[in-house]
Amino acid sequence: MQEIERKFLVKNETYKTQAQSSFRIVQGFLNTHPERTVRVRIKGEKGFLTIKGKGNDSGTTRFEWEKEIPVHEAEALLVLCEKGQIDKIRYEVKVENHTYEVDEFSGENKGLIVAEIELSDENEAFVKPDWLGEEVTGDVKYYNSQLSKISFSEWG
Numbered sequence: 001m002q003e004i005e006r007k008f009l010v011k012n013e014t015y016k017t018q019a020q021s022s023f024r025i026v027q028g029f030l031n032t033h034p035e036r037t038v039r040v041r042i043k044g045e046k047g048f049l050t051i052k053g054k055g056n057d058s059g060t061t062r063f064e065w066e067k068e069i070p071v072h073e074a075e076a077l078l079v080l081c082e083k084g085q086i087d088k089i090r091y092e093v094k095v096e097n098h099t100y101e102v103d104e105f106s107g108e109n110k111g112l113i114v115a116e117i118e119l120s121d122e123n124e125a126f127v128k129p130d131w132l133g134e135e136v137t138g139d140v141k142y143y144n145s146q147l148s149k150i151s152f153s154e155w156g
Helices: 069-079
Strands: 002-010 021-033 034-045 044-054 062-071 086-096 098-105 113-119 134-135
Touching: 021 069, 034 069, 044 069, 062 069
Parallel strands: none
Antiparallel strands: 002 062, 002 113, 002 134, 021 034, 021 086, 034 044, 044 062, 086 098, 098 113
């Protein structure tokens, strides 16, 4: 139940031509405490409830528990969430042995494109495609829970 991931900004939209799939994600947060977040998500036609713990010093590793729930329950829980929903299109791009999840945000976070890659070990080697930009792993302002509070459009 440990999640190990690295997060990067995206330089251009080349990833779209390489994507194997894409779908819309709408999510809100029932709790955005620094020690834990509780997220409700509708991903395509499925609902999910996710709890994430505080990350380690590098921001690469943290506790994650996720459970699929019926979409109608996710829709009901979204009504209870804190202010500020996240709306994005996720593209899944396979690059050799890994899959990048590239999130193109809309709404108040329009203009932000972030790619994440999940790893089995913090030091695992992976290929960085040419559309990958600056690494922002561990930078809290890029966490979805923070983007729901202080959106990309407010960064100035």
